[in-house]
Amino acid sequence: MKTIKQYALTSMFVAGLAAGSVAQASSDPVKLGLMLPYTGTYTALGEAITNGLELALSQHGNQLGGRDVQYVKLDSEANPSRAPQNMSRLVRGDKVDFVIGPVHSGVAMGMLRVAQQTGAITIIPNAGLGAATNELCQPNVFRTSFSMWQDSYPMGKVAYDRGHRRVVTITWDYAGGKEDIAGFEESFTAAGGEIVRQILVPFPNTEFQSYLAQIASDRPDAVYTFFAGGGGVSFVRDYAASGLKDSIPLLGSGFLTDGNLAAIGEAGEGVLTTLHYAETLDTPQNRAFVEAYQAAYGQLPDTYAVQGYDTGMMLIQAMEAVGGDTSDREQLIEALASVELDSPRGPLSFSRSHHPIQNVYLREIRDGRHEVIDIAYENLEVPDEACRM
Incomplete structure:
Protein backbone atom coordinates (compact mmCIF):
# COMPACT_ATOMS: atom_id res chain seq x y z
CA MET A 1 0.00 0.00 0.00
CA SER A 147 -14.59 -2.20 18.18
CA MET A 148 -15.84 -3.60 21.47
CA TRP A 149 -13.02 -6.17 21.38
CA GLN A 150 -10.30 -3.57 20.87
CA ASP A 151 -11.01 -1.62 24.06
CA SER A 152 -11.60 -4.68 26.28
CA TYR A 153 -8.93 -7.14 25.16
CA PRO A 154 -5.99 -5.25 26.77
CA MET A 155 -7.64 -5.30 30.21
CA GLY A 156 -7.31 -9.09 30.40
CA LYS A 157 -3.52 -8.94 30.62
CA VAL A 158 -3.69 -5.88 32.91
CA ALA A 159 -5.89 -7.85 35.32
CA TYR A 160 -3.60 -10.89 35.30
CA ASP A 161 -0.44 -8.79 35.71
CA ARG A 162 -2.05 -7.16 38.77
CA GLY A 163 -2.36 -10.55 40.42
CA HIS A 164 -6.03 -11.27 39.69
CA ARG A 165 -6.61 -14.95 38.92
CA ARG A 166 -10.36 -15.43 39.45
CA VAL A 167 -12.70 -12.87 37.83
CA VAL A 168 -16.46 -12.46 37.46
CA THR A 169 -17.66 -10.71 34.28
CA ILE A 170 -21.03 -8.94 34.06
CA THR A 171 -22.80 -7.06 31.27
CA TRP A 172 -26.16 -6.62 29.57
CA ASP A 173 -27.40 -9.55 27.52
CA TYR A 174 -26.99 -7.91 24.11
CA ALA A 175 -24.45 -8.03 21.29
CA GLY A 176 -22.32 -5.04 22.33
CA GLY A 177 -21.90 -6.17 25.91
CA LYS A 178 -21.16 -9.77 24.97
CA GLU A 179 -18.56 -8.70 22.38
CA ASP A 180 -16.90 -6.53 25.00
CA ILE A 181 -16.55 -9.13 27.75
CA ALA A 182 -15.49 -11.72 25.16
CA GLY A 183 -12.42 -9.60 24.42
CA PHE A 184 -11.52 -9.41 28.11
CA GLU A 185 -12.14 -13.10 28.68
CA GLU A 186 -10.00 -14.06 25.67
CA SER A 187 -6.86 -12.31 26.90
CA PHE A 188 -7.42 -13.04 30.61
CA THR A 189 -7.83 -16.80 30.13
CA ALA A 190 -4.92 -16.88 27.63
CA ALA A 191 -2.73 -15.42 30.38
CA GLY A 192 -3.85 -18.16 32.78
CA GLY A 193 -6.82 -16.54 34.54
CA GLU A 194 -10.19 -18.14 35.30
CA ILE A 195 -13.65 -16.70 34.67
CA VAL A 196 -15.54 -17.73 37.82
CA ARG A 197 -18.91 -16.63 36.48
CA GLN A 198 -20.29 -14.72 33.48
CA ILE A 199 -23.42 -12.76 34.41
CA LEU A 200 -25.73 -11.52 31.64
CA VAL A 201 -28.30 -8.97 32.81
CA PRO A 202 -31.50 -8.52 30.72
CA PHE A 203 -31.21 -5.30 28.70
CA PRO A 204 -31.80 -2.50 29.75
CA ASN A 205 -32.28 -3.57 33.39
CA THR A 206 -30.36 -1.44 35.92
CA GLU A 207 -31.46 -3.29 39.07
CA PHE A 208 -28.19 -4.88 40.11
CA GLN A 209 -28.64 -5.84 43.77
CA SER A 210 -29.23 -9.57 43.25
CA TYR A 211 -26.21 -9.81 40.94
CA LEU A 212 -24.00 -7.96 43.40
CA ALA A 213 -25.02 -10.43 46.12
CA GLN A 214 -24.01 -13.25 43.79
CA ILE A 215 -20.63 -11.62 43.20
CA ALA A 216 -20.11 -11.24 46.94
CA SER A 217 -20.74 -14.96 47.44
CA ASP A 218 -18.31 -15.88 44.62
CA ARG A 219 -15.55 -13.77 46.22
CA PRO A 220 -13.52 -13.25 43.00
CA ASP A 221 -10.23 -11.36 42.86
CA ALA A 222 -11.84 -8.71 40.63
CA VAL A 223 -14.93 -7.91 38.57
CA TYR A 224 -14.85 -6.88 34.89
CA THR A 225 -17.91 -5.16 33.47
CA PHE A 226 -19.36 -3.42 30.46
CA PHE A 227 -22.23 -1.04 31.04
CA ALA A 228 -22.63 2.43 29.55
CA GLY A 229 -24.69 5.59 29.99
CA GLY A 230 -27.15 5.49 32.87
CA GLY A 231 -26.48 1.79 33.32
CA GLY A 232 -22.81 2.50 33.92
CA VAL A 233 -23.64 5.17 36.50
CA SER A 234 -26.04 2.85 38.35
CA PHE A 235 -23.66 -0.09 38.37
CA VAL A 236 -20.63 1.83 39.65
CA ARG A 237 -22.67 3.55 42.35
CA ASP A 238 -24.43 0.35 43.43
CA TYR A 239 -21.12 -1.53 43.45
CA ALA A 240 -19.60 1.03 45.83
CA ALA A 241 -22.72 1.20 48.01
CA SER A 242 -22.73 -2.59 48.41
CA GLY A 243 -19.26 -2.45 49.95
CA LEU A 244 -17.69 -4.58 47.22
CA LYS A 245 -15.46 -1.76 45.99
CA ASP A 246 -13.29 -1.92 49.13
CA SER A 247 -12.47 -5.62 48.73
CA ILE A 248 -12.96 -6.55 45.06
CA PRO A 249 -11.44 -4.15 42.46
CA LEU A 250 -13.78 -3.02 39.67
CA LEU A 251 -12.42 -3.09 36.11
CA GLY A 252 -14.23 -2.15 32.94
CA SER A 253 -14.38 -0.86 29.42
CA GLY A 254 -13.84 2.90 29.31
CA PHE A 255 -17.46 3.41 28.30
CA LEU A 256 -18.43 2.43 31.84
CA THR A 257 -17.34 5.88 33.03
CA ASP A 258 -16.75 8.01 29.92
CA GLY A 259 -19.07 10.99 29.99
CA ASN A 260 -20.39 9.85 33.38
CA LEU A 261 -17.79 11.11 35.86
CA ALA A 262 -19.93 13.87 37.36
CA ALA A 263 -22.91 11.55 37.86
CA ILE A 264 -20.78 8.74 39.31
CA GLY A 265 -19.02 11.00 41.80
CA GLU A 266 -17.00 9.50 44.66
CA ALA A 267 -18.17 5.98 43.82
CA GLY A 268 -15.89 5.96 40.79
CA GLU A 269 -12.63 6.73 42.57
CA GLY A 270 -10.06 4.03 41.85
CA VAL A 271 -12.03 2.30 39.08
CA LEU A 272 -9.73 1.08 36.28
CA THR A 273 -10.82 1.19 32.64
CA THR A 274 -9.24 0.72 29.21
CA LEU A 275 -10.09 3.00 26.28
CA HIS A 276 -8.45 4.53 23.21
CA TYR A 277 -8.65 8.09 24.59
CA ALA A 278 -8.62 10.10 27.80
CA GLU A 279 -9.10 13.84 28.14
CA THR A 280 -5.98 13.99 30.37
CA HIS A 355 -10.28 -0.46 11.22
CA PRO A 356 -8.16 2.00 13.25
CA ILE A 357 -4.82 0.77 14.57
CA GLN A 358 -4.41 2.72 17.80
CA ASN A 359 -3.19 2.76 21.38
CA VAL A 360 -5.47 1.59 24.18
CA TYR A 361 -4.82 3.32 27.51
CA LEU A 362 -5.15 2.15 31.10
CA ARG A 363 -7.03 4.84 33.02
CA GLU A 364 -7.78 5.27 36.71
CA ILE A 365 -10.36 7.66 38.12
CA ARG A 366 -8.53 10.04 40.44
CA ASP A 367 -10.16 13.15 41.84
CA GLY A 368 -12.97 12.87 39.31
CA ARG A 369 -10.69 12.64 36.24
CA HIS A 370 -9.57 9.83 33.96
CA GLU A 371 -5.83 9.79 34.63
CA VAL A 372 -3.76 7.81 32.11
CA ILE A 373 -1.45 5.54 34.08
CA ASP A 374 -0.10 3.41 31.24
CA ILE A 375 -0.52 2.30 27.64
CA ALA A 376 -2.35 -0.98 28.05
CA TYR A 377 -1.63 -1.98 24.44
CA GLU A 378 0.35 0.00 21.86
CA ASN A 379 -0.85 0.17 18.24
CA LEU A 380 -3.45 -2.55 18.70
CA GLU A 381 -4.78 -4.01 15.45
CA VAL A 382 -8.08 -5.86 15.49
CA PRO A 383 -7.86 -9.42 14.09
CA ASP A 384 -10.50 -9.13 11.36
CA GLU A 385 -9.78 -12.52 9.76
CA ALA A 386 -13.29 -12.83 8.32
CA CYS A 387 -12.86 -9.69 6.20
CA ARG A 388 -12.71 -10.53 2.50
CA MET A 389 -12.00 -7.58 0.25
Whole structure:
Protein backbone atom coordinates (compact mmCIF):
# COMPACT_ATOMS: atom_id res chain seq x y z
CA MET A 1 0.00 0.00 0.00
CA LYS A 2 1.30 3.47 -0.84
CA THR A 3 2.08 5.91 1.90
CA ILE A 4 -0.02 9.06 2.00
CA LYS A 5 2.95 11.09 0.75
CA GLN A 6 3.45 8.76 -2.20
CA TYR A 7 -0.23 8.84 -2.93
CA ALA A 8 -0.28 12.63 -2.78
CA LEU A 9 2.42 12.78 -5.47
CA THR A 10 0.50 10.34 -7.64
CA SER A 11 -2.68 12.32 -7.17
CA MET A 12 -0.95 15.56 -8.11
CA PHE A 13 0.19 13.94 -11.37
CA VAL A 14 -3.29 12.62 -12.10
CA ALA A 15 -4.78 15.99 -11.24
CA GLY A 16 -2.41 17.64 -13.69
CA LEU A 17 -3.54 15.34 -16.50
CA ALA A 18 -7.22 15.91 -15.70
CA ALA A 19 -7.18 19.54 -14.60
CA GLY A 20 -10.37 20.34 -16.43
CA SER A 21 -12.49 17.74 -14.66
CA VAL A 22 -11.01 18.52 -11.24
CA ALA A 23 -11.53 22.23 -11.73
CA GLN A 24 -15.16 21.56 -12.55
CA ALA A 25 -15.52 19.31 -9.48
CA SER A 26 -13.87 21.93 -7.31
CA SER A 27 -16.57 24.46 -8.05
CA ASP A 28 -19.14 22.37 -6.15
CA PRO A 29 -19.15 21.90 -2.37
CA VAL A 30 -18.24 18.55 -0.84
CA LYS A 31 -21.41 17.18 0.71
CA LEU A 32 -21.04 15.45 4.07
CA GLY A 33 -24.10 13.45 5.11
CA LEU A 34 -24.23 13.18 8.92
CA MET A 35 -26.47 10.33 10.06
CA LEU A 36 -26.25 10.77 13.82
CA PRO A 37 -28.67 10.97 16.78
CA TYR A 38 -29.73 14.57 17.43
CA THR A 39 -32.70 13.66 19.65
CA GLY A 40 -33.28 10.99 22.27
CA THR A 41 -30.96 9.03 24.55
CA TYR A 42 -27.84 9.38 22.41
CA THR A 43 -28.18 13.08 21.58
CA ALA A 44 -25.03 14.06 23.50
CA LEU A 45 -22.98 11.54 21.53
CA GLY A 46 -24.22 12.78 18.17
CA GLU A 47 -23.54 16.37 19.15
CA ALA A 48 -20.02 15.60 20.41
CA ILE A 49 -19.12 13.80 17.17
CA THR A 50 -20.52 16.68 15.13
CA ASN A 51 -18.64 19.23 17.24
CA GLY A 52 -15.36 17.39 16.77
CA LEU A 53 -15.87 17.08 13.01
CA GLU A 54 -16.78 20.74 12.59
CA LEU A 55 -13.82 21.83 14.73
CA ALA A 56 -11.37 19.92 12.54
CA LEU A 57 -12.79 21.40 9.34
CA SER A 58 -12.97 24.93 10.77
CA GLN A 59 -9.26 24.70 11.55
CA HIS A 60 -8.70 24.11 7.82
CA GLY A 61 -10.84 26.90 6.44
CA ASN A 62 -13.97 24.72 6.15
CA GLN A 63 -12.60 23.23 2.97
CA LEU A 64 -11.69 19.77 1.71
CA GLY A 65 -9.15 19.64 -1.09
CA GLY A 66 -9.86 23.27 -1.94
CA ARG A 67 -13.63 22.82 -2.04
CA ASP A 68 -16.18 24.27 0.35
CA VAL A 69 -18.02 21.91 2.71
CA GLN A 70 -21.78 21.48 2.94
CA TYR A 71 -23.29 19.54 5.86
CA VAL A 72 -26.47 17.53 5.38
CA LYS A 73 -27.59 16.50 8.88
CA LEU A 74 -30.15 13.76 9.37
CA ASP A 75 -31.35 12.61 12.79
CA SER A 76 -30.84 8.84 12.95
CA GLU A 77 -32.99 8.74 16.11
CA ALA A 78 -30.82 5.69 17.01
CA ASN A 79 -33.61 3.73 15.28
CA PRO A 80 -32.36 0.65 13.39
CA SER A 81 -35.66 0.17 11.52
CA ARG A 82 -35.28 3.56 9.82
CA ALA A 83 -31.59 3.15 8.96
CA PRO A 84 -31.92 1.87 5.36
CA GLN A 85 -34.47 4.56 4.48
CA ASN A 86 -32.38 7.34 6.05
CA MET A 87 -29.18 6.14 4.41
CA SER A 88 -30.90 5.93 1.01
CA ARG A 89 -32.21 9.48 1.45
CA LEU A 90 -28.70 10.81 2.00
CA VAL A 91 -27.08 8.84 -0.81
CA ARG A 92 -29.77 8.78 -3.50
CA GLY A 93 -31.74 11.89 -2.56
CA ASP A 94 -29.18 14.37 -1.22
CA LYS A 95 -26.35 12.80 -3.25
CA VAL A 96 -23.78 13.29 -0.51
CA ASP A 97 -20.11 12.53 -1.20
CA PHE A 98 -19.53 10.89 2.20
CA VAL A 99 -21.84 9.44 4.83
CA ILE A 100 -20.68 9.85 8.44
CA GLY A 101 -22.42 7.74 11.08
CA PRO A 102 -23.85 6.18 13.09
CA VAL A 103 -23.58 5.98 16.90
CA HIS A 104 -25.81 2.91 17.39
CA SER A 105 -24.59 -0.52 16.19
CA GLY A 106 -28.11 -1.57 15.18
CA VAL A 107 -28.33 1.47 12.92
CA ALA A 108 -24.95 0.58 11.44
CA MET A 109 -26.27 -2.80 10.29
CA GLY A 110 -28.97 -1.10 8.23
CA MET A 111 -26.54 1.46 6.86
CA LEU A 112 -24.06 -1.20 5.79
CA ARG A 113 -26.64 -2.88 3.56
CA VAL A 114 -27.22 0.37 1.67
CA ALA A 115 -23.48 1.11 1.55
CA GLN A 116 -22.99 -2.25 -0.15
CA GLN A 117 -25.79 -1.62 -2.65
CA THR A 118 -24.73 1.92 -3.57
CA GLY A 119 -20.98 1.95 -2.98
CA ALA A 120 -21.37 5.09 -0.84
CA ILE A 121 -18.19 5.95 1.06
CA THR A 122 -19.16 5.57 4.70
CA ILE A 123 -17.14 6.52 7.78
CA ILE A 124 -18.29 5.11 11.14
CA PRO A 125 -17.35 7.54 13.95
CA ASN A 126 -18.68 5.44 16.82
CA ALA A 127 -20.68 2.19 16.43
CA GLY A 128 -18.47 -0.59 17.79
CA LEU A 129 -19.96 -3.75 16.25
CA GLY A 130 -17.11 -5.98 15.15
CA ALA A 131 -18.83 -7.15 11.96
CA ALA A 132 -18.60 -3.71 10.32
CA THR A 133 -14.90 -4.22 9.61
CA ASN A 134 -14.91 -8.00 9.76
CA GLU A 135 -17.67 -10.24 8.32
CA LEU A 136 -19.43 -7.26 6.68
CA CYS A 137 -16.33 -5.30 5.67
CA GLN A 138 -16.42 -3.35 2.41
CA PRO A 139 -13.79 -1.29 0.54
CA ASN A 140 -15.99 1.82 0.85
CA VAL A 141 -16.53 1.52 4.64
CA PHE A 142 -14.11 2.91 7.24
CA ARG A 143 -14.17 3.19 11.01
CA THR A 144 -12.61 6.04 13.02
CA SER A 145 -13.75 4.73 16.40
CA PHE A 146 -13.16 1.27 17.89
CA SER A 147 -14.59 -2.20 18.18
CA MET A 148 -15.84 -3.60 21.47
CA TRP A 149 -13.02 -6.17 21.38
CA GLN A 150 -10.30 -3.57 20.87
CA ASP A 151 -11.01 -1.62 24.06
CA SER A 152 -11.60 -4.68 26.28
CA TYR A 153 -8.93 -7.14 25.16
CA PRO A 154 -5.99 -5.25 26.77
CA MET A 155 -7.64 -5.30 30.21
CA GLY A 156 -7.31 -9.09 30.40
CA LYS A 157 -3.52 -8.94 30.62
CA VAL A 158 -3.69 -5.88 32.91
CA ALA A 159 -5.89 -7.85 35.32
CA TYR A 160 -3.60 -10.89 35.30
CA ASP A 161 -0.44 -8.79 35.71
CA ARG A 162 -2.05 -7.16 38.77
CA GLY A 163 -2.36 -10.55 40.42
CA HIS A 164 -6.03 -11.27 39.69
CA ARG A 165 -6.61 -14.95 38.92
CA ARG A 166 -10.36 -15.43 39.45
CA VAL A 167 -12.70 -12.87 37.83
CA VAL A 168 -16.46 -12.46 37.46
CA THR A 169 -17.66 -10.71 34.28
CA ILE A 170 -21.03 -8.94 34.06
CA THR A 171 -22.80 -7.06 31.27
CA TRP A 172 -26.16 -6.62 29.57
CA ASP A 173 -27.40 -9.55 27.52
CA TYR A 174 -26.99 -7.91 24.11
CA ALA A 175 -24.45 -8.03 21.29
CA GLY A 176 -22.32 -5.04 22.33
CA GLY A 177 -21.90 -6.17 25.91
CA LYS A 178 -21.16 -9.77 24.97
CA GLU A 179 -18.56 -8.70 22.38
CA ASP A 180 -16.90 -6.53 25.00
CA ILE A 181 -16.55 -9.13 27.75
CA ALA A 182 -15.49 -11.72 25.16
CA GLY A 183 -12.42 -9.60 24.42
CA PHE A 184 -11.52 -9.41 28.11
CA GLU A 185 -12.14 -13.10 28.68
CA GLU A 186 -10.00 -14.06 25.67
CA SER A 187 -6.86 -12.31 26.90
CA PHE A 188 -7.42 -13.04 30.61
CA THR A 189 -7.83 -16.80 30.13
CA ALA A 190 -4.92 -16.88 27.63
CA ALA A 191 -2.73 -15.42 30.38
CA GLY A 192 -3.85 -18.16 32.78
CA GLY A 193 -6.82 -16.54 34.54
CA GLU A 194 -10.19 -18.14 35.30
CA ILE A 195 -13.65 -16.70 34.67
CA VAL A 196 -15.54 -17.73 37.82
CA ARG A 197 -18.91 -16.63 36.48
CA GLN A 198 -20.29 -14.72 33.48
CA ILE A 199 -23.42 -12.76 34.41
CA LEU A 200 -25.73 -11.52 31.64
CA VAL A 201 -28.30 -8.97 32.81
CA PRO A 202 -31.50 -8.52 30.72
CA PHE A 203 -31.21 -5.30 28.70
CA PRO A 204 -31.80 -2.50 29.75
CA ASN A 205 -32.28 -3.57 33.39
CA THR A 206 -30.36 -1.44 35.92
CA GLU A 207 -31.46 -3.29 39.07
CA PHE A 208 -28.19 -4.88 40.11
CA GLN A 209 -28.64 -5.84 43.77
CA SER A 210 -29.23 -9.57 43.25
CA TYR A 211 -26.21 -9.81 40.94
CA LEU A 212 -24.00 -7.96 43.40
CA ALA A 213 -25.02 -10.43 46.12
CA GLN A 214 -24.01 -13.25 43.79
CA ILE A 215 -20.63 -11.62 43.20
CA ALA A 216 -20.11 -11.24 46.94
CA SER A 217 -20.74 -14.96 47.44
CA ASP A 218 -18.31 -15.88 44.62
CA ARG A 219 -15.55 -13.77 46.22
CA PRO A 220 -13.52 -13.25 43.00
CA ASP A 221 -10.23 -11.36 42.86
CA ALA A 222 -11.84 -8.71 40.63
CA VAL A 223 -14.93 -7.91 38.57
CA TYR A 224 -14.85 -6.88 34.89
CA THR A 225 -17.91 -5.16 33.47
CA PHE A 226 -19.36 -3.42 30.46
CA PHE A 227 -22.23 -1.04 31.04
CA ALA A 228 -22.63 2.43 29.55
CA GLY A 229 -24.69 5.59 29.99
CA GLY A 230 -27.15 5.49 32.87
CA GLY A 231 -26.48 1.79 33.32
CA GLY A 232 -22.81 2.50 33.92
CA VAL A 233 -23.64 5.17 36.50
CA SER A 234 -26.04 2.85 38.35
CA PHE A 235 -23.66 -0.09 38.37
CA VAL A 236 -20.63 1.83 39.65
CA ARG A 237 -22.67 3.55 42.35
CA ASP A 238 -24.43 0.35 43.43
CA TYR A 239 -21.12 -1.53 43.45
CA ALA A 240 -19.60 1.03 45.83
CA ALA A 241 -22.72 1.20 48.01
CA SER A 242 -22.73 -2.59 48.41
CA GLY A 243 -19.26 -2.45 49.95
CA LEU A 244 -17.69 -4.58 47.22
CA LYS A 245 -15.46 -1.76 45.99
CA ASP A 246 -13.29 -1.92 49.13
CA SER A 247 -12.47 -5.62 48.73
CA ILE A 248 -12.96 -6.55 45.06
CA PRO A 249 -11.44 -4.15 42.46
CA LEU A 250 -13.78 -3.02 39.67
CA LEU A 251 -12.42 -3.09 36.11
CA GLY A 252 -14.23 -2.15 32.94
CA SER A 253 -14.38 -0.86 29.42
CA GLY A 254 -13.84 2.90 29.31
CA PHE A 255 -17.46 3.41 28.30
CA LEU A 256 -18.43 2.43 31.84
CA THR A 257 -17.34 5.88 33.03
CA ASP A 258 -16.75 8.01 29.92
CA GLY A 259 -19.07 10.99 29.99
CA ASN A 260 -20.39 9.85 33.38
CA LEU A 261 -17.79 11.11 35.86
CA ALA A 262 -19.93 13.87 37.36
CA ALA A 263 -22.91 11.55 37.86
CA ILE A 264 -20.78 8.74 39.31
CA GLY A 265 -19.02 11.00 41.80
CA GLU A 266 -17.00 9.50 44.66
CA ALA A 267 -18.17 5.98 43.82
CA GLY A 268 -15.89 5.96 40.79
CA GLU A 269 -12.63 6.73 42.57
CA GLY A 270 -10.06 4.03 41.85
CA VAL A 271 -12.03 2.30 39.08
CA LEU A 272 -9.73 1.08 36.28
CA THR A 273 -10.82 1.19 32.64
CA THR A 274 -9.24 0.72 29.21
CA LEU A 275 -10.09 3.00 26.28
CA HIS A 276 -8.45 4.53 23.21
CA TYR A 277 -8.65 8.09 24.59
CA ALA A 278 -8.62 10.10 27.80
CA GLU A 279 -9.10 13.84 28.14
CA THR A 280 -5.98 13.99 30.37
CA LEU A 281 -3.63 12.41 27.80
CA ASP A 282 -0.49 14.53 28.14
CA THR A 283 0.67 15.11 24.56
CA PRO A 284 1.05 18.35 22.56
CA GLN A 285 -1.63 17.17 20.14
CA ASN A 286 -4.18 16.46 22.86
CA ARG A 287 -3.43 19.59 24.86
CA ALA A 288 -4.02 21.68 21.71
CA PHE A 289 -7.22 19.77 20.91
CA VAL A 290 -8.63 20.12 24.43
CA GLU A 291 -7.87 23.85 24.44
CA ALA A 292 -9.48 24.40 21.03
CA TYR A 293 -12.54 22.30 21.90
CA GLN A 294 -13.09 24.11 25.20
CA ALA A 295 -12.74 27.47 23.46
CA ALA A 296 -15.28 26.48 20.80
CA TYR A 297 -17.86 24.66 22.93
CA GLY A 298 -17.20 25.59 26.56
CA GLN A 299 -16.63 22.02 27.75
CA LEU A 300 -14.03 19.25 27.81
CA PRO A 301 -14.01 16.88 24.83
CA ASP A 302 -14.72 13.20 25.31
CA THR A 303 -14.03 10.07 23.29
CA TYR A 304 -16.95 10.81 20.95
CA ALA A 305 -15.61 14.30 20.21
CA VAL A 306 -12.16 13.02 19.32
CA GLN A 307 -13.69 10.38 17.03
CA GLY A 308 -15.54 13.15 15.18
CA TYR A 309 -12.38 15.27 15.07
CA ASP A 310 -10.34 12.43 13.57
CA THR A 311 -13.05 11.80 10.98
CA GLY A 312 -12.58 15.40 9.87
CA MET A 313 -8.78 15.09 9.85
CA MET A 314 -9.03 11.88 7.84
CA LEU A 315 -11.17 13.60 5.21
CA ILE A 316 -8.84 16.59 5.09
CA GLN A 317 -5.75 14.46 4.48
CA ALA A 318 -7.39 12.19 1.89
CA MET A 319 -9.04 15.01 -0.04
CA GLU A 320 -5.77 16.93 -0.22
CA ALA A 321 -4.13 13.78 -1.58
CA VAL A 322 -6.61 13.55 -4.48
CA GLY A 323 -6.70 17.27 -5.17
CA GLY A 324 -10.34 17.60 -4.13
CA ASP A 325 -11.56 15.18 -6.80
CA THR A 326 -14.33 12.86 -5.58
CA SER A 327 -15.14 11.49 -9.04
CA ASP A 328 -12.65 8.59 -8.92
CA ARG A 329 -13.90 6.40 -6.07
CA GLU A 330 -11.02 3.92 -6.22
CA GLN A 331 -8.41 6.64 -5.84
CA LEU A 332 -10.38 8.28 -3.06
CA ILE A 333 -10.75 4.99 -1.18
CA GLU A 334 -7.02 4.32 -1.53
CA ALA A 335 -6.27 7.80 -0.20
CA LEU A 336 -8.55 7.23 2.81
CA ALA A 337 -6.96 3.84 3.50
CA SER A 338 -3.49 5.42 3.43
CA VAL A 339 -4.26 8.13 5.99
CA GLU A 340 -1.94 8.36 9.00
CA LEU A 341 -2.88 10.80 11.75
CA ASP A 342 -0.98 12.28 14.68
CA SER A 343 -4.25 12.35 16.58
CA PRO A 344 -5.13 13.71 20.03
CA ARG A 345 -5.58 10.02 20.94
CA GLY A 346 -2.08 9.13 19.66
CA PRO A 347 -0.85 7.65 16.35
CA LEU A 348 -3.70 6.46 14.15
CA SER A 349 -3.61 4.45 10.93
CA PHE A 350 -5.88 1.90 9.28
CA SER A 351 -5.70 -1.86 8.91
CA ARG A 352 -6.46 -3.87 5.79
CA SER A 353 -10.10 -4.00 6.92
CA HIS A 354 -10.19 -0.18 7.43
CA HIS A 355 -10.28 -0.46 11.22
CA PRO A 356 -8.16 2.00 13.25
CA ILE A 357 -4.82 0.77 14.57
CA GLN A 358 -4.41 2.72 17.80
CA ASN A 359 -3.19 2.76 21.38
CA VAL A 360 -5.47 1.59 24.18
CA TYR A 361 -4.82 3.32 27.51
CA LEU A 362 -5.15 2.15 31.10
CA ARG A 363 -7.03 4.84 33.02
CA GLU A 364 -7.78 5.27 36.71
CA ILE A 365 -10.36 7.66 38.12
CA ARG A 366 -8.53 10.04 40.44
CA ASP A 367 -10.16 13.15 41.84
CA GLY A 368 -12.97 12.87 39.31
CA ARG A 369 -10.69 12.64 36.24
CA HIS A 370 -9.57 9.83 33.96
CA GLU A 371 -5.83 9.79 34.63
CA VAL A 372 -3.76 7.81 32.11
CA ILE A 373 -1.45 5.54 34.08
CA ASP A 374 -0.10 3.41 31.24
CA ILE A 375 -0.52 2.30 27.64
CA ALA A 376 -2.35 -0.98 28.05
CA TYR A 377 -1.63 -1.98 24.44
CA GLU A 378 0.35 0.00 21.86
CA ASN A 379 -0.85 0.17 18.24
CA LEU A 380 -3.45 -2.55 18.70
CA GLU A 381 -4.78 -4.01 15.45
CA VAL A 382 -8.08 -5.86 15.49
CA PRO A 383 -7.86 -9.42 14.09
CA ASP A 384 -10.50 -9.13 11.36
CA GLU A 385 -9.78 -12.52 9.76
CA ALA A 386 -13.29 -12.83 8.32
CA CYS A 387 -12.86 -9.69 6.20
CA ARG A 388 -12.71 -10.53 2.50
CA MET A 389 -12.00 -7.58 0.25
